[in-house]
Amino acid sequence: MENRKPAGSSVRKYKKPEEGVMRKQSPVTKPARQKGKKVSKENIKEPVLIRLNRFISNSGICSRRDADEHIKNGLITVNGQTVTDMGTKVSYDDDVRFKNKRLSTEKKVYILMNKPKDYVTTVDDPHAEHTVLELIGDECTERVYPVGRLDKATTGVLLLTNDGDLTGKLTHPKYERKKIYHVFLDKPVTKNDLLKLTEGIELDDATVVADAVSYVDPDDKSQIGIELHSGKNRVVRRMFETLGYKVKKLDRVYFAGLTKKNIKRGKWRFLTDKEVSMLKRGIF
Helix, strand or coil: CCCCCCCCCCCCCCCCCCCCCCCCCCCCCCCCCCCCCCCCHHHCCCCCEEEHHHHHHHCCCCCHHHHHHHHHCCCEEECCEECCCCCCEEECCCCEEECCEECCCCCCCEEEEEECCCCECCCCCCCCCCECHHHHCCCCCCCCEECCCCCCCCEEEEEEECCHHHHHHHHCHHHCCCEEEEEEECCCCCHHHHHHHHHCEECCCCEECCCEEEEEECCEEEEEEEEECCCCCCHHHHHHHHCCCCEEEEEEEEECCEECCCCCCCCEEECCHHHHHHHHHCCC
């Protein structure tokens, strides 16, 4: 989709939402022979093998792409041996460790949260008073991680999961997952500035184009709805700051097909099987 619009064009309003060749496997455990007994090939049950990066991703710590980097950098051991071959395959019984911490494949869980203000989305932050994981507590036994980030002051739709593959698909720039924000500003926004947002705003690290913008309340032009695909850090705040506005409040109301409908601020729920299927298939 071509996002840029020629100067002078009208502003489109956003709609508020309701595996591979077997490689050498030296670190993989082989079936043990019983002493004094001959074991026939027919009686040996071969272990189920998967690629090492998939095993790591399934453990929930990262995406497959990041897993490849961990392997390449020598941060992964299999049965006590450092592995740097990204084509290595392992079984579910192998001792796979990341920075000497054993990884295990868990049941995949998907949580939709309406993030409140003053909670950070980093898992471990010694300087943070509160993290979003505190809101889940012990009600979810699996260790989940936020998909992408919302800064401390931003509220709204947040997905948490231990599915590293899905996390990679939802956060990698090439997939361009749609996000919609409700922005509260310190003063009314002019129509000319709305047009500038759709033509492209020059930031320090990139030019960012809004896919659609509009006034949320026709009687209060300091409230703006903005739709975009960029995953740049603090991108919405930076776009408006470049135009001379200060963001007083920022609420994400839509992310990759998910909304916060019927979820009170600070609350969460598990996604339905249908919602998970739609996320994985990219249908939204």
